[in-house]
Amino acid sequence: MGAGNNGEFGLEQRNLDCQSFGVSPQFEKVGEMTMNSDSFFVTSWDPIVSMVEDIGCKGSMGSHHQTDLAPYDVGMLGSPSHLVEYPSGAGFGKLTQRWEGSDHGMPNLEHRPISDDRNVGSSPTGNKRKRMPESHTIDSPSQLDSIQKDVPHAATESSKERDEKKQKSEQNPSASTRKLTSKQARDHSKNGDSPNEDYIHVRARRGQATNSHSLAERVRREKISERMKFLQDLVPGCNKITGKAVMLDEIINYVQSLQRQVEFLSMKLAAVNPELNFNIERILSKEILYSQGGGSAVLGFCHGMNTSHPDLNAPIQGAIQSEMGICSIENSRNMLKATNSQFSAMAQIPNVWDGELQGIVQMGFGFNIPPDSHELHGRMKAEL
Amino acid sequence: MPVETPPRIPFRKRPAPKNPESRWRTISQERIYGQRLLEAIKHARNSSQPSRISSSRTIKEAADSALALTAKGQTRWSRAILSRRWQKRKLWLKAGGKIRRCSGTRRLEKPAPSLSLSAAPQPRKKTAEKVGDRLRVLGRLVPGCRKLSTASLLEEAADYMAALEMQVKAMRTLADLLSATTLDSTVESRTT
Numbered sequence: 146m147g148a149g150n151n152g153e154f155g156l157e158q159r160n161l162d163c164q165s166f167g168v169s170p171q172f173e174k175v176g177e178m179t180m181n182s183d184s185f186f187v188t189s190w191d192p193i194v195s196m197v198e199d200i201g202c203k204g205s206m207g208s209h210h211q212t213d214l215a216p217y218d219v220g221m222l223g224s225p226s227h228l229v230e231y232p233s234g235a236g237f238g239k240l241t242q243r244w245e246g247s248d249h250g251m252p253n254l255e256h257r258p259i260s261d262d263r264n265v266g267s268s269p270t271g272n273k274r275k276r277m278p279e280s281h282t283i284d285s286p287s288q289l290d291s292i293q294k295d296v297p298h299a300a301t302e303s304s305k306e307r308d309e310k311k312q313k314s315e316q317n318p319s320a321s322t323r324k325l326t327s328k329q330a331r332d333h334s335k336n337g338d339s340p341n342e343d344y345i346h347v348r349a350r351r352g353q354a355t356n357s358h359s360l361a362e363r364v365r366r367e368k369i370s371e372r373m374k375f376l377q378d379l380v381p382g383c384n385k386i387t388g389k390a391v392m393l394d395e396i397i398n399y400v401q402s403l404q405r406q407v408e409f410l411s412m413k414l415a416a417v418n419p420e421l422n423f424n425i426e427r428i429l430s431k432e433i434l435y436s437q438g439g440g441s442a443v444l445g446f447c448h449g450m451n452t453s454h455p456d457l458n459a460p461i462q463g464a465i466q467s468e469m470g471i472c473s474i475e476n477s478r479n480m481l482k483a484t485n486s487q488f489s490a491m492a493q494i495p496n497v498w499d500g501e502l503q504g505i506v507q508m509g510f511g512f513n514i515p516p517d518s519h520e521l522h523g524r525m526k527a528e529l
Numbered sequence: 530m531p532v533e534t535p536p537r538i539p540f541r542k543r544p545a546p547k548n549p550e551s552r553w554r555t556i557s558q559e560r561i562y563g564q565r566l567l568e569a570i571k572h573a574r575n576s577s578q579p580s581r582i583s584s585s586r587t588i589k590e591a592a593d594s595a596l597a598l599t600a601k602g603q604t605r606w607s608r609a610i611l612s613r614r615w616q617k618r619k620l621w622l623k624a625g626g627k628i629r630r631c632s633g634t635r636r637l638e639k640p641a642p643s644l645s646l647s648a649a650p651q652p653r654k655k656t657a658e659k660v661g662d663r664l665r666v667l668g669r670l671v672p673g674c675r676k677l678s679t680a681s682l683l684e685e686a687a688d689y690m691a692a693l694e695m696q697v698k699a700m701r702t703l704a705d706l707l708s709a710t711t712l713d714s715t716v717e718s719r720t721t
Contacts, residue, residue: 365680368680369679369680369683372680372683372684372687373683375683375687376683376686376687376690379687379690379691380690389660390656390659390660390663393660393663393664393667394663396667396686396690397663397666397667397670399690400667400670400671400686400689400690400693401670403690403693403694403697404670404693406697406701407589407592407593407693407696407697407700408585408589410697410700410701410704411585411586411588411589411592411700412585412588413704413708414585414588414700414703414704414707415584415585415587415588416585417704417707417708
């Protein structure tokens with residue numbers, strides 16, 4: 146094992162000896178991440194220590210959510226030069242993790258660079274999970290690798306961070322502004338935490354502010370404008386409207402009108418309801434079955450319409466079939482056959498209202514009734 | 530067709546939000562809703578006492594509930610509608626049917642929230658406030674979406690709008706059929 150605790154830990158001097166890292170760095174601010182090693186190796190990193198005690202020099206630190214270091218150990222260990230490079234450029238934005246100068250040596254070695262990386266990975270995103278190239282000068286590709294690798298793991302870091310990032314928890318594939326910063330991040334996120342990867346990686350566009358707040362704001366605004374555009378498509382006649390206020394006006398008017406229509410129609414249905422009871426039989430005997438396309442929908446309706454209506458009046462069937470020649474639409478034939486078979490299982494007289502309703506809807510539903518239906522010889526009528 | 534009416538809808542983490550267009554504008558959905566609507570109206574007719582005056586509201590509630598059921602509880606407004614319905618039912622059961630219906634006046638019955646009133650006191654309102662006002666109004670219109678963030682509110686509104694369109698279409702078809710039948714029957718009864 147190494148030579149024991151070194152008070153100074155220039156990272157240049159770092160060796161893979163476990164005990165050389167007697168003191169762990171304390172990462173406080175971005176600006177302090179220089180190679181002045183004293184600032185680094187200060188105090189304890191409790192989680193690491195506890196983990197180390199549990200597991201010893203193993204790579205898997207799954208027990209602690211903050212130190213999900215498993216895959217990186219070997220990789221990190223293998224490249225000390227790697228360690229040398231990355232702190233120089235990387236901003237350790239909001240790192241509050243502490244390192245512990247531990248006697249355990251090797252595990253420390255494993256963890257610290259990894260946690261560094263992880264912190265680094267989390268820091269560029271800070272609370273926002275974004276890459277801010279200006280604020281982090283990443284010198285080497287290996288640094289980038291390490292940082293990118295951390296991204297998916299940082300995702301599983303802490304629930305606290307996750308709460309902070311909840312505002313962007315949607316990963317909307319359709320949004321074009323969300324870009325992963327590198328292929329490696331994408332790959333790793335797929336390998337590692339694809340079910341957990343909710344975060345949106347946004348790259349600051351050229352000429353735009355890179356403050357984390359403004360980036361979040363922009364993401365939010367784009368989400369909202371995307372939804373407004375969708376609403377615009379939904380509301381008829383709003384193609385030319387620009388501006389949120391006017392658009393919202395139209396939306397509100399449309400929703401109100403729809404609701405009023407529902408009320409009106411429900412009143413109408415309530416009014417129509419009781420009257421039909423009296424004239425059911427007559428209707429049954431005289432109504433004509435009529436259909437105009439949408440046969441598949443009606444067929445489906447027929448099949449779905451399975452109620453406790455055993456009988457069918459024979460004359461109705463006769464009426465249906467006689468009228469079939471009149472309304473010679475191909476769909477209707479198929480439909481009528483189906484409905485006939487259905488009808489044969491229907492229509493108790495007492496429950497005729499219900500059956501009629503279903504018959505009516507069978508016929509009429511799924512396609513529009515022409516408003517001038519009165520003029521037609523056959524109409525959409527209930528057939529029971 | 531089984532109609533699911535659970536007393537409480539478990540809140541699951543919402544799956545990926547579907548496109549409202551694809552959800553509500555397919556014929557199959559219309560069909561499903563139509564069936565549910567029929568059942569609901571039947572049920573309403575049978576269960577509600579004829580002495581109740583505002584049977585139109587019964588029907589409307591039945592239609593809304595059918596619509597919400599068709600939504601499968603994936604949207605907030607549908608859950609709000611269904612939970613409202615079940616709360617009402619519980620109230621009725623508890624009071625032995627003595628609760629007057631008007632106690633359940635819905636906000637929708639109020640005169641439509643007018644924007645002009647809100648703008649009157651300050652003719653020169655900033656655009657952002659106007660947008661905020663309108664968003665609040667929209668939140669009142671969509672059931673169960675009062676205190677919702679802008680993005681989700683817009684999403685719910687889109688889904689709600691598509692669902693309402695389908696509901697109107699279905700009810701209009703039904704009403705037309707029924708009224709046509711009625712007219713026919715009355716005409717025939719007079720002539721015969």
